[in-house]
Structures are given as C-alpha cells and as structure tokens.
Amino acid sequence: MPQEPRTLSLRWATRDQAPDGLPGIPTLQVWPEYNTHGETVGALWDRLFDLPDYQSVCWDEETGAVLAEAFVVPCWWDGTEAGLGPGIDATMRDALERIDRGDELNSLCALSAEVAPESRGRGMAADALQQMKRVAHRHGLGALIAPVRPSWKDRYPITPIEHYVTWRRADGTLFDPWMRVHERLGASMGPPLPRSLHITATVAEWESWVDLQFPATGTYTFPRGLAPLDADRQADRAEYWEPNVWFVHDVG
Numbered sequence: 001m002p003q004e005p006r007t008l009s010l011r012w013a014t015r016d017q018a019p020d021g022l023p024g025i026p027t028l029q030v031w032p033e034y035n036t037h038g039e040t041v042g043a044l045w046d047r048l049f050d051l052p053d054y055q056s057v058c059w060d061e062e063t064g065a066v067l068a069e070a071f072v073v074p075c076w077w078d079g080t081e082a083g084l085g086p087g088i089d090a091t092m093r094d095a096l097e098r099i100d101r102g103d104e105l106n107s108l109c110a111l112s113a114e115v116a117p118e119s120r121g122r123g124m125a126a127d128a129l130q131q132m133k134r135v136a137h138r139h140g141l142g143a144l145i146a147p148v149r150p151s152w153k154d155r156y157p158i159t160p161i162e163h164y165v166t167w168r169r170a171d172g173t174l175f176d177p178w179m180r181v182h183e184r185l186g187a188s189m190g191p192p193l194p195r196s197l198h199i200t201a202t203v204a205e206w207e208s209w210v211d212l213q214f215p216a217t218g219t220y221t222f223p224r225g226l227a228p229l230d231a232d233r234q235a236d237r238a239e240y241w242e243p244n245v246w247f248v249h250d251v252g
C-alpha cells in the first residue's frame with residue numbers, strides 16, 4: 001500500500017541516550033487489555049525498564065511526540081532451531097534469570113515493536129526492527145531472535161498457527177503484514193509457537209478484559225484474540241495461549 005513520507009525529524013535512540021524531555025518509559029499503549037496480563041510477560045515487563053540501554057524510542061524532534069518504541073531483552077541462544085524454545089514466556093524468563101546470575105548473553109530477543117496508531121502504515125515497523133538490530137550490534141550480540149505476534153492472526157482465530165504461517169500472497173510474499181516485514185528484512189522463519197504467551201485468570205477477569213461473557217464452560221473466540229480461550233466455570237479459570245512464530249535476523 002502507498003506509504004506517506006516519514007518526516008526528516010524522526011529520531012531513534014535507546015532510552016539511556018534519549019533526550020530528558022521525552023515522556024517516560026513505556027509511552028505508548030497499543031495492546032488490548034487482555035494482552036497486558038500475561039503470567040510471565042506481564043509480571044516481568046517492568047524489569048525491562050532497568051535496561052534503558054536496550055529499550056528504544058522514536059520521537060519527532062519538531063513536536064516531541066513519541067511515535068514508536070522497541071522493547072527487547074538480551075538472552076542466550078545456542079544457534080539451533082530447537083534452541084529457540086517454546087516462546088516468549090520461556091525466553092524472557094530465562095533471559096532475566098541469566099541477567100540476574102551474570103551469565104553470558106549472546107543474542108537479543110525482540111519482545112515488542114510498537115507504532116503509535118496515527119503513525120502506522122508509514123514503514124516504521126521496519127525501522128523498529130532495524131533499531132533493534134543496531135542495539136544488538138552495539139552490545140556485541142550476534143543475532144536478533146523474534147517471537148513474532150502475527151498482526152492479522154486475530155482475523156483467523158481458529159486457524160492453527162502452523163497453517164497460518166504458511167500462507168503467502170500471489171506474489172510469493174507472506175500473507176501476514178508483520179511477518180512480511182521480518183522476511184523482507186532478510187530474517188528466516190523458524191518454528192511456529194502455538195504456546196508462546198500464557199494468560200490465565202478467573203472467568204470474571206477475562207470477561208472484563210475482552211468485554212464478552214462466557215456463560216458456560218467451553219471454548220470461545222473473542223475480540224482481538226489470536227486463538228480461542230478455554231473457560232471452565234466450575235474451576236472459575238479461563239486460559240489462553242497466544243501463538244507466535246520465530247524469526248531469526250542476522251545482526252552482522
């Protein structure tokens with residue numbers, strides 16, 4: 001689709017090098033409510049703010065407005081497909097444990113690329129990934145690994161992620177816009193991750209987050225969900241596993 005020109009006054013920097021006057025970290029609110037309650041990612045997210053030399057922000061120098069953010073965590077990856085692991089929960093937990101122990105780290109894991117809604121469709125998603133690669137390079141990390149949350153998967157919640165990631169357009173490029181950005185930048189697709197990010201809570205909590213009732217025990221699709229959730233009224237638990245797919249970028 002045609003892209004509006006980006007202004008020349010856009011700047012990217014890690015938070016430790018960004019001007020003092022910018023809004024604090026995190027600035028943008030791009031996630032559906034339910035997505036902020038991940039039992040691992042949600043619980044550990046604030047730890048990222050202790051790593052300002054890794055977290056990036058993009059702002060407009062003329063207005064001071066923050067247009068995008070890029071969150072990452074340095075991690076250990078053995079370089080194999082199997083070693084990529086089951087998803088974002090496992091990688092984030094392992095990375096932070098390694099940081100706490102002072103263990104060696106050799107890769108960077110992308111956690112979230114966020115473009116302000118009014119700035120989307122202008123190519124800033126690729127800029128966010130390029131910025132993550134610069135951060136990896138600066139820290140001497142050899143790869144950028146990304147458990148990608150496909151941006152159109154919520155349109156196909158009952159399609160297994162293993163099928164969805166194989167879909168391509170007539171021109172051969174990937175069907176999903178966010179996955180396409182990764183591939184266009186030269187990343188290779190790794191395994192799909194049916195159980196990447198776990199969110200479990202009471203039925204009432206889930207109902208309030210997604211503004212939908214789950215009157216009986218069963219499996220439900222819900223607005224902006226990438227996969228169905230299982231609600232168990234007797235146990236008063238509702239459980240959701242967000243699917244992702246690995247992409248691996250060479251940092252060079």
Ligand SMILES: CC(C)(COP(=O)(O)OP(=O)(O)OC[C@H]1O[C@@H](n2cnc3c(N)ncnc32)[C@H](O)[C@@H]1OP(=O)(O)O)[C@@H](O)C(=O)NCCC(=O)NCCS
Pocket residue numbers: 001030031111112113114115116119120121122123124125126148149151177178180181
């Ligand atoms: C995913 C996200 C980062 C993409 O940012 P963006 O600025 O819209 O992306 P771009 O402008 O670089 O476009 C990327 C691709 O999506 C396509 N696209 C963007 N908006 C679109 C729209 N409204 N309709 C159709 N395609 C669209 C673009 O055409 C482009 O594909 P193409 O270059 O092959 O044509 C942004 O939507 C976002 O912040 N979403 C919420 C957070 C999120 O899901 N992050 C990713 C997971 S961590």
